[in-house]
Amino acid sequence: MIDIKYIRSNPDIVRKAIVDKNEKADLDTLLAADEKRRKLQYDFDQLKAQQNAVSQVIAQKKRAKEDANAELSEMSKVAEEIKIIQSALNEINYEVESLLLTIPNIPHPSVPVGRDEALNEVIRHEGEARKFGFEPKDHLDVATANEMLDLPRGAKISGSGFPIYTGIGAKLERAIITFMLEYHLQKHGYRELMVPLVVNRKTMTGTGQLPKLEEDMYHISEDDLFLIPTAEVPVTNIYSDEVLSFKDLPQKFVAYTPCFRREAGSYGKDTRGLQRLHQFNKVEMVRFVEPEQSEAALEEMLADAEDILKAFGLHYRVVSLCTGDLSFASQKTYDLEVWAAGSGKYLEVSSVSNFGEFQARRANIRYKDPEGKMRHLHTLNGSGLATPRLMIAILESYQQADGSLEIPSVLKPFMELRV
RNA sequence: GGAGAGGUGACCGAGCUGGCUUAAGGUGCACGCCUGCUAAGCGUGUGUAGGUCAAAAGCCUACCGAGGGUUCGAAUCCCUCCCUCUCCGCCA
Numbered sequence: 001m002i003d004i005k006y007i008r009s010n011p012d013i014v015r016k017a018i019v020d021k022n023e024k025a026d027l028d029t030l031l032a033a034d035e036k037r038r039k040l041q042y043d044f045d046q047l048k049a050q051q052n053a054v055s056q057v058i059a060q061k062k063r064a065k066e067d068a069n070a071e072l073s074e075m076s077k078v079a080e081e082i083k084i085i086q087s088a089l090n091e092i093n094y095e096v097e098s099l100l101l102t103i104p105n106i107p108h109p110s111v112p113v114g115r116d117e118a119l120n121e122v123i124r125h126e127g128e129a130r131k132f133g134f135e136p137k138d139h140l141d142v143a144t145a146n147e148m149l150d151l152p153r154g155a156k157i158s159g160s161g162f163p164i165y166t167g168i169g170a171k172l173e174r175a176i177i178t179f180m181l182e183y184h185l186q187k188h189g190y191r192e193l194m195v196p197l198v199v200n201r202k203t204m205t206g207t208g209q210l211p212k213l214e215e216d217m218y219h220i221s222e223d224d225l226f227l228i229p230t231a232e233v234p235v236t237n238i239y240s241d242e243v244l245s246f247k248d249l250p251q252k253f254v255a256y257t258p259c260f261r262r263e264a265g266s267y268g269k270d271t272r273g274l275q276r277l278h279q280f281n282k283v284e285m286v287r288f289v290e291p292e293q294s295e296a297a298l299e300e301m302l303a304d305a306e307d308i309l310k311a312f313g314l315h316y317r318v319v320s321l322c323t324g325d326l327s328f329a330s331q332k333t334y335d336l337e338v339w340a341a342g343s344g345k346y347l348e349v350s351s352v353s354n355f356g357e358f359q360a361r362r363a364n365i366r367y368k369d370p371e372g373k374m375r376h377l378h379t380l381n382g383s384g385l386a387t388p389r390l391m392i393a394i395l396e397s398y399q400q401a402d403g404s405l406e407i408p409s410v411l412k413p414f415m416e417l418r419v
Numbered sequence: 420g421g422a423g424a425g426g427u428g429a430c431c432g433a434g435c436u437g438g439c440u441u442a443a444g445g446u447g448c449a450c451g452c453c454u455g456c457u458a459a460g461c462g463u464g465u466g467u468a469g470g471u472c473a474a475a476a477g478c479c480u481a482c483c484g485a486g487g488g489u490u491c492g493a494a495u496c497c498c499u500c501c502c503u504c505u506c507c508g509c510c511a
Contacts, residue, residue: 038470045470045480052441052480055492059438068491075491243429243467366467368429372449374467 001100001361004034017106020113020323030099037092044085051078101211105358107323108332114322120335121320126306129315129339130397136342137403139395140273143169145403148395151273160271161263161278163388172407173281175414176387176394177256180283180308184384188304190254190285195234197257198225203237206363208329208355218260227260231284232381239288240363246370249377250289250297254384257282274388275347282386287379288365291357294378298354301382302334305350308385311410314393315339317346331356338389342396347389352382 007014011031018025054071061068107113112121143149148169154162165173184190204210204226209217218227228234235255259282270276285304289297302318309316321333333353337346357376360366367377398406407415 041480042470048481049479051491055438058491062438072491077491079491372465 001358002103002106003361004096004100007031007100007103008034013106014103017104017323020107021104021326021328022115022324023102023104023328025102025104026099027103030096030103033092033096033099037089037096040085040089040092044082044089047078047082047085051075051082054078098211101205101362104328105208105331105355107326107330108354108356110320111326111332112320112322115324117322117325119322120325121322123318123320123334125315125317127310127313127315127339130341132341134401136396136399138273138342139340139392142342142395142399142403142405143273146405148172148405149274159278161276163274163277163279171415172394172411173387173391175411176390177281177283178414179311179411180384181254181256183308183311184254184283184285184304187307188252188254188285190252193235193238193253193255195231195238195255195257197228197234197260199228199234199237200225203233203240206237206240207233207359208327208362209233212328215264216262218262228257229261230259230282230381230383231255231257232286235284235286236359236379236381237363239365242365243374244288244365244367244377246290246367249367250287250293253286255284255286257284259386274392277388280386280388283384284381285384286381289378289380290367290369291375291378294354294356294380297378297380298332298334298352301380302336302352305336305352305382305384308390309336309338309349312390312394312408314397315341316349327351327353329353329355329358331358336385338393340389340392340396342399343392347392349385349389349393350383353380355379355381 002014007027008031011027015027017023018027054075058068058071058075061071112119114120137145140149140151146169147167148165150164150166151160154160154164157164181192185192198220201210201224204217209226209229213229217229220226234257235253238253258279260279261277263276263278266276274280285301287297287301306316306318316336316338319335319337321330321335326333330353333351335348336350336352338349339345340347356378359379360376365377365379366374369375394408395405398408400406
């Protein structure tokens with residue numbers, strides 16, 4: 001969330017951020033509520049000070065066995081007043097907090113302003129698109145020919161969007177995950193975490209999925225728990241309500257998890273094969289850094305994600321999301337879009353974002369800087385990578401004229417493990 | 420799920436028959452003094468958030484797992500919930 005003090009003194013910047021991000025936050029109501037809250041807090045403090053002072057007098061008189069009835073009756077009135085203000089204060093505090101949670105993060109100045117994805121900025125292209133001496137098939141045909149997927153039975157046991165990877169398909173998926181994890185561990189210096197796939201409401205609010213995106217989440221109502229839409233949620237929240245030392249920073253984590261998304265509102269859009277799923281696998285990178293380091297860390301993380309695509313020899317492009325396509329919590333985001341050689345389009349396989357202190361404020365993650373000052377650290381995360389569309393790109397780029405699939409050389413060691 | 424014990428400031432730990440404790444004492448940390456260095460010793464300081472102020476100092480308010488209640492006054496009494504540990508039950 002944004003610092004209320006910042007909002008108070010820079011309402012225009014915040015208002016512009018809300019418009020640029022196509023959000024519907026009610027800034028005026030928030031400012032009015034904040035004003036009211038401060039007034040009530042002042043009155044409360046005054047009365048409390050009086051009560052504390054007179055309580056001392058009462059205590060003294062009682063100890064000296066003197067009569068304190070005058071003070072007692074005076075204080076019973078004050079106590080009643082305090083009770084009324086207290087409950088009004090609780091109410092307004094809740095209102096301010098709730099409204100504050102609906103204010104989006106402010107885009108970084110370098111982010112292009114634009115209404116929707118059409119105005120995203122393609123920064124550069126990398127790698128060569130494979131040329132075929134034959135008519136390439138799309139990933140679903142390749143997968144079917146090689147018995148790697150069973151989508152109908154996945155739909156039967158769970159619903160559409162819940163894929164079954166079969167035989168060599170399952171093994172390939174597992175190899176991709178393991179390869180990416182080991183790459184980040186060994187070449188990029190991340191620390192691996194295995195985390196819960198189910199989190200509570202507070203955790204979902206900490207990273208910014210709630211309250212806005214509740215309908216996109218699978219919810220276990222009996223326990224008020226949510227299936228994670230990304231490992232970002234549990235991993236970023238591991239330090240919630242904690243104070244780290246500057247000596248602990250930076251920290252870099254990588255975690256593999258399945259991800260669960262209801263994808264409400266996107267039915268019928270790009271649904272063929274593995275393009276859009278309710279459950280998919282993803283390796284996620286998360287960083288905790290000092291504020292001064294976050295911009296450099298974003299570039300580093302982008303490079304970390306790109307290294308995976310390079311290792312597979314895939315063609316891709318780097319896109320800087322415009323304000324309208326930026327997520328609620330993000331300050332700046334790069335997407336990596338891999339070239340699907342068979343279907344002839346770019347598919348998003350990674351999203352690398354700097355959240356500034358936005359998530360750290362929500363989740364209350366702080367650190368002590370070298371001067372001993374308490375500050376909110378900055379958080380970042382990036383997919384490294386999400387597997388389904390990577391699988392699409394691999395199937396389409398590595399298909400052979402005879403319909404078989406070549407295994408990318410970097411995956412071979414993971415496909416050939418012996419027991 | 421059942422029974423018991425417990426959750427206090429960076430850490431340890433007292434307070435828990437309600438008011439000279441709006442948190443003792445210790446450790447750690449910071450600064451100073453002292454000793455040739457280190458250690459020891461001595462002294463001072465030591466949280467977070469909000470408010471007041473041009474700013475700092477100072478002062479005020481809140482915070483003893485969370486929320487609510489009793490009371491003029493709650494770390495201390497009562498209720499609900501959460502978490503940790505031990506034992507029992509169930510179970511991969």
